[in-house]
Amino acid sequence: MKTRLLLLSILSALALPAYAAKPLVSDVNASQQAGTKLVDIVYNLALDPGQSAFVEIWFSPDNGLNFPIRCTDVNGSVDSNVTAGNKTATWNAETDWNQQFTANGKIRVIATYGDQPSGFSGSGSGGNAGGGAGQADASLKTVFMDVLWYWGWNTNSATNEWVDETQWFQMDKINSSIRVDPTEITNDKWNEVAEWALNNNYSGLTLASDSNASPRTNVTFWEVIKWCNARSEKDGLSPAYFTDPNEATADVNGNGIVDTGVDFFSPYAPGQDTNMNGVWDTGENFTDNNGNNTFEPKEYDDLNNNGQYDSGLTNPFRQGANISIGDSLHNHVDTNSSGYRLPTHAVYYKLASGGSNKTNWPWGNLSPHEYVSFTTEFQAPAGENDPPLSGPTEANRPANGYDLKDLIGNVAEFSESVYDTGAGGGGGVGTVKVQIFGGSYIGLKKVHANPSSGFEDNSMSVERYTDLWNNGPLDTGSPAVGFRCFVNN
Structure with missing residues (x-):
C-alpha cells in the first residue's frame, strides 16, 4: 500500500x-x-x-x-x-x-x-459530495490556483508593490485547480451549443453567421452566461447561473452553514479581522447588535424583503433577456456548480500571467513596445496610441505558460465580475457594468471603436497585464469582445 x-x-x-x-x-x-x-x-x-x-x-x-x-x-x-x-x-x-x-x-x-447530521453536503468538487454526472470538454487545460501576485497598495509598507492576493480565490470560491478553455470560444463552438440549447428549452441565443474558428463576438453578457448554462447542461454538468438569488453572504464563522443572527463581522477588515484570515476568531471585534457579547452572525442579505433567508438557485437562466440582479451577479452564481463559468477578475489575472510571478508582463518587465516578439505573439497594437489591427482572427499564435492562447489581445473577454460603478467611490449608485479583460485588436485600452457604445476606454496607463481591463454594458455586444469558460476541478 x-x-x-x-x-x-x-x-x-x-x-x-x-x-x-x-x-x-x-x-x-x-x-x-x-x-x-x-x-x-x-x-x-x-x-x-x-x-x-x-x-x-x-x-x-x-x-x-x-x-x-x-x-x-x-x-x-x-x-x-x-x-x-x-x-x-x-x-x-x-x-x-x-x-x-x-x-x-x-x-x-x-x-x-440530536442524532442527525448537520445537513452540510460538502463544498467544491473532487470528493464524495456529489455534483454533475457529465464530463467537461476534454480540450480544457488544467491551471493550479496556487498563488496570485497583484501590483497594488500594501497597507503595511504604504507603497505600491507586488502583493500576495491569493485570498481572492477563496473569496470567489475558486478551487485549488481549474480547467480552462485554451482559446476564446469560437463561432463553431458557439453554434454547436446554441443549436442544442434552442431545442432544449432555451431562447435568445443567436447563431453566428459563420461557423468558423474565429472568436464569437457581438454577443451580450446575458447571452454569454445563458450559453454557459446551455453548454453545462449539454455536457451533463450542473448550470452555474440562476434567476433566483442565494441570499447568503460570507461564512464569517467558518461553520459551513448560513447563520441567521443579528451581528456583523467584516472579513479582511483590519479593524475587526485582526489576523486577516477571512473569518471571525474568538477575541476579535464584531458589531454586537443585540448587546449580549455573543457572536451570532447574520450571514445573508434579505434581497426579497421577506424577513428570512432564502437559499435560491433553483431556476437556471434559460429564458428571458436578462436576470434582475441589483448591483451584483454574485448571489446568482452557484459557485459549487460543476458547470462552465466566466473567469472572475482574480482568475483572469492568474491565467494572463502565464505562470510568471511578480513581472509586469508574462514575458518579463519589458513594455510591449520594447518586447521584440510582441507583434508575432499577440494580436494587439504594441502602443497605447498605435492604430488598430484587423480582427478578430483565429487563435494561431503561441500559447502562454499555461498552454492558453490570446489572454492578451485578439478579443477582450467578458468576466463574471459585475458591479455598480458608483459603489465605493463616494458617488452613490452608478451604472451596473461588467469588467472585460485583456485588451483587443483595436487596442490594449480599447474594446470598441465607438466611444458612445457603452464600452469604456481604459483611462489608466497600461504598465502591466493587470491594467488590461475595461467596463462594458451587460446588454450590448462588441466586435472586439468575446469570452472563454472555466470549470472548477
Missing part, C-alpha cells in the same frame, strides 16, 4: 443552534500515522449539560477552500451520541481519498444537537 503525507492542519466549526448554546468544537488537531493512511483526530466538544451531539468529519485538500470529502471510515467519537469532553477519532483516508495526496489538508469537525 502506497502512502503519501497529507500534512494536515486544522479548522474547527460551530454547528446550527438548537439549544441554549451551540455545540462548540475547539482544539482540533490532526496527524497522519507514519507509514499508513490513518489520520488521528483530536478535538474538544462543549455541550449543554446532559446533551449529546451528532459529530461528522470533513476533509479539505486545498487548505480549507473547499470541503468536498466526507470522512466516512472513522472509528471513535463520531456520528450520534457523542458527549462533551476531549474526543479522539481515527480516519482511514484510504477508503475516502485513496491514491491522492496534498500538502494543504484541513480537517473540519461539525457537531449538531
Whole structure:
C-alpha cells in the first residue's frame, strides 16, 4: 500500500443552534500515522449539560477552500451520541481519498444537537459530495490556483508593490485547480451549443453567421452566461447561473452553514479581522447588535424583503433577456456548480500571467513596445496610441505558460465580475457594468471603436497585464469582445 503525507492542519466549526448554546468544537488537531493512511483526530466538544451531539468529519485538500470529502471510515467519537469532553477519532483516508495526496489538508469537525447530521453536503468538487454526472470538454487545460501576485497598495509598507492576493480565490470560491478553455470560444463552438440549447428549452441565443474558428463576438453578457448554462447542461454538468438569488453572504464563522443572527463581522477588515484570515476568531471585534457579547452572525442579505433567508438557485437562466440582479451577479452564481463559468477578475489575472510571478508582463518587465516578439505573439497594437489591427482572427499564435492562447489581445473577454460603478467611490449608485479583460485588436485600452457604445476606454496607463481591463454594458455586444469558460476541478 502506497502512502503519501497529507500534512494536515486544522479548522474547527460551530454547528446550527438548537439549544441554549451551540455545540462548540475547539482544539482540533490532526496527524497522519507514519507509514499508513490513518489520520488521528483530536478535538474538544462543549455541550449543554446532559446533551449529546451528532459529530461528522470533513476533509479539505486545498487548505480549507473547499470541503468536498466526507470522512466516512472513522472509528471513535463520531456520528450520534457523542458527549462533551476531549474526543479522539481515527480516519482511514484510504477508503475516502485513496491514491491522492496534498500538502494543504484541513480537517473540519461539525457537531449538531440530536442524532442527525448537520445537513452540510460538502463544498467544491473532487470528493464524495456529489455534483454533475457529465464530463467537461476534454480540450480544457488544467491551471493550479496556487498563488496570485497583484501590483497594488500594501497597507503595511504604504507603497505600491507586488502583493500576495491569493485570498481572492477563496473569496470567489475558486478551487485549488481549474480547467480552462485554451482559446476564446469560437463561432463553431458557439453554434454547436446554441443549436442544442434552442431545442432544449432555451431562447435568445443567436447563431453566428459563420461557423468558423474565429472568436464569437457581438454577443451580450446575458447571452454569454445563458450559453454557459446551455453548454453545462449539454455536457451533463450542473448550470452555474440562476434567476433566483442565494441570499447568503460570507461564512464569517467558518461553520459551513448560513447563520441567521443579528451581528456583523467584516472579513479582511483590519479593524475587526485582526489576523486577516477571512473569518471571525474568538477575541476579535464584531458589531454586537443585540448587546449580549455573543457572536451570532447574520450571514445573508434579505434581497426579497421577506424577513428570512432564502437559499435560491433553483431556476437556471434559460429564458428571458436578462436576470434582475441589483448591483451584483454574485448571489446568482452557484459557485459549487460543476458547470462552465466566466473567469472572475482574480482568475483572469492568474491565467494572463502565464505562470510568471511578480513581472509586469508574462514575458518579463519589458513594455510591449520594447518586447521584440510582441507583434508575432499577440494580436494587439504594441502602443497605447498605435492604430488598430484587423480582427478578430483565429487563435494561431503561441500559447502562454499555461498552454492558453490570446489572454492578451485578439478579443477582450467578458468576466463574471459585475458591479455598480458608483459603489465605493463616494458617488452613490452608478451604472451596473461588467469588467472585460485583456485588451483587443483595436487596442490594449480599447474594446470598441465607438466611444458612445457603452464600452469604456481604459483611462489608466497600461504598465502591466493587470491594467488590461475595461467596463462594458451587460446588454450590448462588441466586435472586439468575446469570452472563454472555466470549470472548477
